[in-house]
Amino acid sequence: MLILLVASLIAANALFVLMEFAMVRVRPSRIEVLARKGDRRALAVQGVLTRLDDYLAACQVGITLLSLVLGWVGEPAVAVFVAGAFGGLTEMVPPVVFHAMVFAVSLAILSWLHIVLGELVPRTIGIQFAEAVALWGALPLIGFAAFLRWPVRLLSASSKMILRLAGIKPAAEADHSVTVDEMRVLLGETQERGAMPLERLLLLENLFDFGSAKVSEAMRPRERIAYLSLARSWDENLAVIRDKRYSRYLLCETDLDSAIGIVHIKDLILSEVGSNPDLKKLRRDMYEVPAFESLEKLLKTMPDKGVHLAIVRDDLNRILGLITLEDIMEELVGEVRDEFELVSNWVTGEFFSRAAVDANLPTIERKATIRHLMDKMKAVNPDLNAEAAFEAVWERELKFASAVGRGVLVPHARLLGLKEPLIAVGRFAKAPPVPTPDGTPLRLVFLILTPLETPTMQLKVLQRIASLVTNETLRRKILRAKTDESLLTILRTADTLLAT
Incomplete structure (x- = not known):
């Protein structure tokens, strides 16, 4: 009977932890969308989020009370089974030592159950499935908070007072706005889940950069x-x-x-x-x-x-x-043509050079990879200020990493005084320790430099590269190329086909 009570207390503790992390993690913007569609559960979640400190206090009250009760009844319940398992030792050790051993083992088992099943597992579930958990548990949480209205209000008010004295806003008043850099990351993750094509991501990237353009x-x-x-x-x-x-x-x-x-x-x-x-x-x-x-x-x-x-x-x-x-x-x-402009097929193949292709990149980190390919660009264009070009590319990388998923990295920049685009291509035989949005090992790097004076050139090159890497057949051929020459041939042939 006591064991069932222990299991129930751990399960109840897990529910409060589940709700606590789900409410902190859930996206208010997503809940707003559901609420506008008339979802009553979403309206309940909105009510919780507007008084988040109060409901977090309710969760803490539940967790604390359950932990105290669990400690009170749990150890004796587990001790019964432990004592039975160690019964053969009663004649070998003094009673005091035996009871100490039983207590220590019982406490360790109970702590493991409480931490793993009552804290860590529900915490992970609450974080990964925040929206579903919040929608499912908002109404029960509201009911529990109403039942313990006065203790919850006292604890919440005390917490808010201490936070304000420390100059910290309560959770419900915190700024949840998203910066441009955070939006870039979110959009990149969205693209990796297949909810947005790579071309659209590049278009949105141009929109973000537009605010600082002169x-x-x-x-x-x-x-x-x-x-x-x-x-x-x-x-x-x-x-x-x-x-x-x-x-x-x-x-x-x-x-x-x-x-x-x-x-x-x-x-x-x-x-x-x-x-x-x-x-x-x-x-x-x-x-x-x-x-x-x-x-x-x-x-x-x-x-x-x-x-x-x-x-x-x-x-x-x-x-x-x-x-x-x-x-x-x-x-x-990108480029906009009117009906009077003479249209000609445009290919990036003319900007690929044998000296700027490396089918067997050394397994090095991202910064060193960009420098390696920049040196190859320098060999193609001796007039290139490689250090200034690297600084321009790396500065942009720090703002918005150009790992676009599918094992592809596209670092790029626009340079003043550059007469025509320069493209260096590298392929890793063994993936380097470079994080990617979708977890796909990094295999291909396209380093792109375009003239600052012709902004549409960069867009055209990026769009063509996007078409190359999103074509699964072409991507497989590129990854299977054995030499620099074969890789260059595939790139030029594929680019010509895409241009027609």
């Missing part, structure tokens, strides 16, 4: 600006229009530094002019922004003002480049 990072530099000039003949200006096929052009008195406005092709078409139109009469005012302006702010400002193109100037009022709404959107979603 106009100078997305603008078209002045060397790439096509403009119309009053100093040119109409035939020369028309040749520029036919070659570039843009809808808007800067209008300048002579050269680019004498810009006076913008000419829209629609105005040219709708104007009643002869073979030599007066571009100055068709001029529209131009919008100007500083190079350090936030892209996020500009994305709101330009549509509000009805502006599609802006001139970018530096502190000395010199024209550095221009930026369009399309350029801003490309920072988020």
Whole structure:
């Protein structure tokens, strides 16, 4: 009979521990979603979370009372069985020693049962299945707290008073907001569970980086600006229009530094002019922004003002480049083509080089791996500042680890002054001790550097790499390649197929 009582006390203790950790662990945002759907259990959980300190105190009251009772009745109950098991020793040792042995063994057994079955196991279950446990146990917990209302309130009030004296907020008032870095981790874990494609994760990553992006990072530099000039003949200006096929052009008195406005092709078409139109009469005012302006702010400002193109100037009022709404959107979603752009198949294969491929990477940690591949990039491009490139990549790695699951690492960065993308590829024969989101041993590393001046290039390369590693057939072929040459051949062939 006493043994059944002991088992019941341990089970009841486990339930309180289960509820305690589930309520602390459960995501309020998930409960909010269920509550909006009319789930009454979720509404009960919300009630618990709004007074979390009170209900944690209720759990502690239950755990403490049960532990005291367990210690009171448990040891004698277990001692009966232990004494029976050691009965043969009664004639060999003094009674005092025998009772001490029985007490020690009984206490050890009871402690093991209480700690393992009453604490550790329910704690793990409460953490792993927090939502289900919280939904199942919220109403019973509310009932228990109501039954012991006054002791619970006294304990909760005492706890809150001590916390406030120490300058600490109670649990219910704590800040549960999620930082951007935490959101990156959560989204990475979501992608690893198969709830989000890798391409969408990369898109969201661009969205997070968008807040710190400046106009100078997305603008078209002045060397790439096509403009119309009053100093040119109409035939020369028309040749520029036919070659570039843009809808808007800067209008300048002579050269680019004498810009006076913008000419829209629609105005040219709708104007009643002869073979030599007066571009100055068709001029529209131009919008100007500083190079350090936030892209996020500009994305709101330009549509509000009805502006599609802006001139970018530096502190000395010199024209550095221009930026369009399309350029801003490309920072988020990749290259955007209109119906007049000449479309050509684009492949990353041209950026793969034999010198930057290593089919048998040494089994080293992540930082050393990136340095190893950076040295290979240096061999391909001697002008590359390898140390500055490494610092840019590693700084980003510290903010958001680029292990994207499926045994793939994609460290990358955009560098000022780089003329074209550089890609180094490595494959581990034996997985290094590098943590990955889904636990898959790390096998492939794609180190990517792209020009800072062409932000869409990075997006295009990342999207292509994502397509490579999510294609199971291609991934198997890459992992089975025996030499650098065969690995390079597979990468170039696969990339060409994906581009068609």
